[in-house]
Amino acid sequence: MTASAANAPVWVQALLALGHVAVLLGLSPLLLGVVVRVKAWFAGRKGPPLLQPYFELAKLLRKGAVVSQSTTWVFRLGPVAGVVTALVAGLFVPLGGSPSPFAFAGDLVLVAYLFALGRFATVLSALDTGSAFEGMGASREVAFSCLVEPALFLGWLALAQLLAVDAPLTLTNLLAIGGNAWVAHPGALLLVVGAWVLVVLAENCRIPFDDPNTHLELTMIHEVMVLDHSGPMLGLVEYGAALKLAVTSSLVLGLLLPSTGRPALDLGIAVGGLLVLAGLIGVVESVLARQRLLRVPMLLVTASLMAAFSVALVAMR
Amino acid sequence: MVDAGTLALVAMAVAALSGAPGLVWRKRGPEIAAVAMALASGFALGAAGWALTLPAPPLVASTSLDLVGAGYLVPRVDALSAVFLAATAIVAAAAALFGAGYWRDAEQPVAPATRLLLGFAVAGIFGVEVATDGISFLVSWEVMAFSAFGLVMTLHRDPTVRSAGWLYLVTTRAATLALIAAFALLVALTGTLALTTLPVGLADTTAGSLLFLLFLVGFGIKAGMFPFHFWLPPAHAAAPGHVSAMMSGVLIKTGIYGLFRFFSLVPDPPLWWGVVVFLLGAASAVLGVIWALGSHDLKRLLAYHSVENIGIILLGLGLAMVGRTLDRPEWVVLGMAGALLHVLNHAIFKSLLFLGAGAVDHACHTRSLDRLGGLAKAMPVTAATFLVGAAAICGLPPFNGFCSEWLIYLGLFQGARGGWALSAIGLTALVLTGGLALACFAKAGGAVFLGEPRSPATAHAHEAGRPERAAMTALASLCLVIGLSLPLLAPLLEAAARAAAPELPADVSSFAASLQPLWVTAVAVAGLLLGLMLWRWLGRRVRASPRAPTWDCGYAAPTARMQYTASSFAAPLTSQLRLILVPEQHLPRLRAREGAPATSRTLFPAYAEFRNHAVDLVLDRGITPVASAIGRGIARLHIAQHGRMPIYLAYVVATLVALLLWSQQ
Structure with a gap:
């Protein structure tokens, strides 16, 4: 099914796919733990244990919930869609140099639109409560995401122009050209990586776009949308957010980590790379201040412009 | 001899007569019309299926201008017509079924006339789609245009409806004028009224360019393409729900059909034709969705989304035309297949959304987003099907809108890989459109169906009747089924693309194989099932949970008026887009209450009203x-x-x- 591991025996491929899914499902909360730990270290605190997100998930899934009287069946769609869309998207995104379990020409559009589906469901869940605060968060979420998506797609377009003419347009093929193209097109690739780092930070509600730990509802974006979710629903929301962090981070990772040709080794390197990226996010969150809400669109447009310039750079060469 | 054309002719006749029995037998009129329209749809679908699977008969067209001569008024269905016939048939059946329950004769004295005109309009659309010569094309076109005028004017006691109707009449006259000029020019250039392939070399002459521009204006007006879209939002908002569904779903597609048919007759389109269509498509898509974002009237919002979707279709068509000129069969097949599938898909989800808007209008007597809210509790079926339609129109998987947009995306990526720089502009436009459409439908779906009712009329809403629910459920199911079956539809789309671009080489048949493999459907179904299981598990977990008011950050008694309104929801985007969404504000003049001296400055002014629209x-x-x-x-x-x-x-x-x-x- 995939291009680079196609010559391996079927059972090796199946094992690799299982490993991919296991890394996604099992490891993603750890990334959140790493971010928190790094931030604590910067602040001179000891910080919670690295496995704290797992403990919290276990606690939330066991707990009861309080549900708003205003809500309907739509309210449960958000948490569910957050987990399912991130998981299905993760099946098409390579982890570093390790190819994705599934790939088909044009799967990148599916990945982007799965994120959009998750966002649509989360926003509807927020609006289902009828709360002014959650409506506000939902409104900001859809407005900012309009500016995030062009950066993602234009980055893909820049890479697609570098792809061999007869190679199918899969995400695995697209990210794999990162390895060779760094020599020929360093500027363009650097712009794409820069744009996508901003995409990762914005999509996962990180500083400088949004602060997951803020305590003032008026300034929140994502956290305010899930104010009314409690117990197992909040657990699924948190888990979906962790999965999304892992999947979007591996987009950047795929460009940076070339394949070594040994699938198991690639997967191991990718795990290490994800942890390092999580650490870097922790550093960013520690040294940067959060942007004012009015500034956020400008930063996002900057990301899209960087990607657009990389398209132009590649096209002109 | 019975062939697909004969079936289409039968469908036309049955559709045209569907409203007639109801004029005399008024008690059973709605049911008869619905059954007749279902029958007509069956015939039309049969004709479409026939044409998509078997090769179309050769064009039998007279080369003389003698109207009684052989070859005139002969219907012919090829794979290109078939896609449009199928879309029309599906929407016509759903609209007639919805209309049977929606407009009882007791409440609406004009209901029989509406049914009659709806039948005529459907017959006219069928006629346009199977015409083989200019005369039958224009006659069917006029039948369609005039019955649509009658349908827009249904509620003519309302002055806004009258002004919308006149605007529609004037623009549709302008469109017909351009088309008559175009066909006259066609006759002058080729010596025949038959829709046959133009001679090679004609397209590059001044006369050829004039022909293109006349057809582009005539068909563009009907399709609601920017900058000719302005008649569409008022007209589609003015008509009753099922009529709007018909008009926005398929009637405007006759303009698209005309463009497709014209381009299929041109063997050598110059590059700038494709570029013009492509850029107009990009502009329609982005501007349509931005204007939709600024609309507060549910049906007006949906109508602006038709402009957007016409733009997406034109993006695909423009890409295909450029591909024809530059001899890139892959662009042609991806652009054509995406555009044609989007024609069918948009017909389905847009009519579904308009039917939902009609049900809401009927239940609450308002279409203003800022007065609705919380209808998901009173109208669960309408809410669920509307949200499915909303997801589909935003191009979200696993619904049908995703498949067609995906094909166009793939074509644009291939265009950029092939070195066509404008592809990047089209791609950016499509991405922006997708994001803004999501914002707009989160706004519309949220403001209408979620939260708490914002007005007393909304609080006492009732669910739509059984025929309405059946129509909406059928269309929503189609959204999902088509969304999951792209690999199965690929050969049919290829046949249609081949009819629209006859010179496509045979080896593009790898198209079907290179598309989404069937296992993607399996992954999608697995994802859906996983989601359903989690959703039901959550439902069981929270069933016994305590219910409390929405947690409004410590505020104990939230009211419905504290909710975010549709306007405030869209504000972060609309305030950035003031260049396009020029706001017009009607500021209140604070006046003294009645009885108080007119000159006195008072602490208690009279009732004042602030209005703001784009x-x-x-x-x-x-x-x-x-x-x-x-x-x-x-x-x-x-x-x-x-x-x-x-x-x-x-x-x-x-x-x-x-x-x-x-x-x-």
Whole structure:
């Protein structure tokens, strides 16, 4: 099914796919733990244990919930869609140099639109409560995401122009050209990586776009949308957010980590790379201040412009 | 001999007569119309299926201009017509079924006339889609256009409906004028009225360019393409729900069909034709969705989304045309297949959304987003199907909108890989459109169905009746089924693309194989099942949970008026887009209450109203000022108009003398 591991025996491929899914499902909360730990270290605190997100998930899934009287069946769609869309998207995104379990020409559009589906469901869940605060968060979420998506797609377009003419347009093929193209097109690739780092930070509600730990509802974006979710629903929301962090981070990772040709080794390197990226996010969150809400669109447009310039750079060469 | 064309002719006849029995037998009129329309749809679908699987018969067209000669008024269904026939048939059946429950004769005395006109309109659309010569094309076109005028004017006691109707009539006249000129030019150039392939080399001449521009204007007006879209939002908002569904779903597609048919006849389109269509498509898509974002009326919002989706279709068509000129079969097949599938998909989800809007309008007697809310509790089926339609129109998987947009995306990526720089512009436009459409439908779906009711009328809403629910459920299911079955539809789409671009080489048949493999459907179904299981598990977990008011950050007694409204929801985007969404504000003048002295400054002013809406740039800032300037100019001629007979006789004498003098020279 995939291009680079196609010559391996079927059972090796199946094992690799299982490993991919296991890394996604099992490891993603750890990334959140790493971010928190790094931030604590910067602040001179000891910080919670690295496995704290797992403990919290276990606690939330066991707990009861309080549900708003205003809500309907739509309210449960958000948490569910957050987990399912991130998981299905993760099946098409390579982890570093390790190819994705599934790939088909044009799967990148599916990945982007799965994120959009998750966002649509989360926003509807927020609006289902009828709360002014959650409506506000939902409104900001859809407005900012309009500016995030062009950066993602234009980055893909820049890479697609570098792809061999007869190679199918899969995400695995697209990210794999990162390895060779760094020599020929360093500027363009650097712009794409820069744009996508901003995409990762914005999509996962990180500083400088949004602060997951803020305590003032008026300034929140994502956290305010899930104010009314409690117990197992909040657990699924948190888990979906962790999965999304892992999947979007591996987009950047795929460009940076070339394949070594040994699938198991690639997967191991990718795990290490994800942890390092999580650490870097922790550093960013520690040294940067959060942007004012009015500034956020400008930063996002900057990301899209960087990607657009990389398209132009590649096209002109 | 029975062939697909005959079936289409039967479908036309049955559709045209579907409303007639109801004129006499009024009690059973709605049911008869619904059954007849279902029958007509069956025939049309049969014709479409026939044409998609078997090769179309050769075009039997007269080469003489003698109207009674052989070859005129012969219907022909090829794979290109079939896609449009199928879309029309599905929407017509759903609209008639919905109309049977929606408009009981007891509440609406005009219901029988509406059914009759709806039947005529459907027959006219069928006629346009199977016509093989200019005369039958234009006659069907006019049947469709005039019955649509009647349908828009259904509720003509409302002044806004009347103005929308007149605007529609004027623009549709302009479209027909352009088309008559185009067909006349076609006859002058080719010597025949038959829709046959143009001679090679004609397209590159001045006459060929004029032909293209005339068809682009005529069909573009009907399709609601920017900058000719301005008639569409008022007209589609004015008509009753099932009529809007028909108009927005398929009637505007006849313009798209015309463009497809015309381009299929041109063997060598110049590059700039494709570029113009492509750029107009990009502009329609982005501007349509931005204007939708600024609309507060549910049906007006949906109508602006039709402009957006026409833009997406034109993006695919433009890419295919450029591919034809540059000899890139892959662009042609991806652009055509995406555009044609989007024609079908948009027909389905847009009619579904308009039917939902009709049900909401019927239940709450308002379409204003800022007065609705919380309808998911009272109208669960309408809410669920509307949200499915909303997800589909945003292009979200696993629904049908994703498949067609995916094909166009793939084509645009291939265009950029092939070195066509404008692809990047189209791609950016499509991405922006997708994001803004999601914002707009989160706004519409949230404001109408979620949260708490914002007005008393909304609080006492009732669910739509059984026929309405059946129609909406059927369309919503189709959204999902088509969304999951792209690999199965690929051969049919390829056949249709081949009909629209006859020179496609045979080896593009790898198209179907290179598309989404069938296992993607399996992954999607697995994802859906996983989601369903989690959703039900959550439902069981929270069933016994305590219920409390929404947690409003410590505020104990939230009311419905504290909710975020649709306007405030869209504000972060609309405030950034003031260049396009020019706001027009009607600020209140604070006046003293009645009884108080008019000059006194009072602490308790009278009731005042603040209104704020976005103007349509083309209509309100372009056409209306120009038209009224022309009107003022012409008004100066009033000095010659007295109404006195002797003076008019003097004009006649003066004209005669002038003519005599002129003839003497």
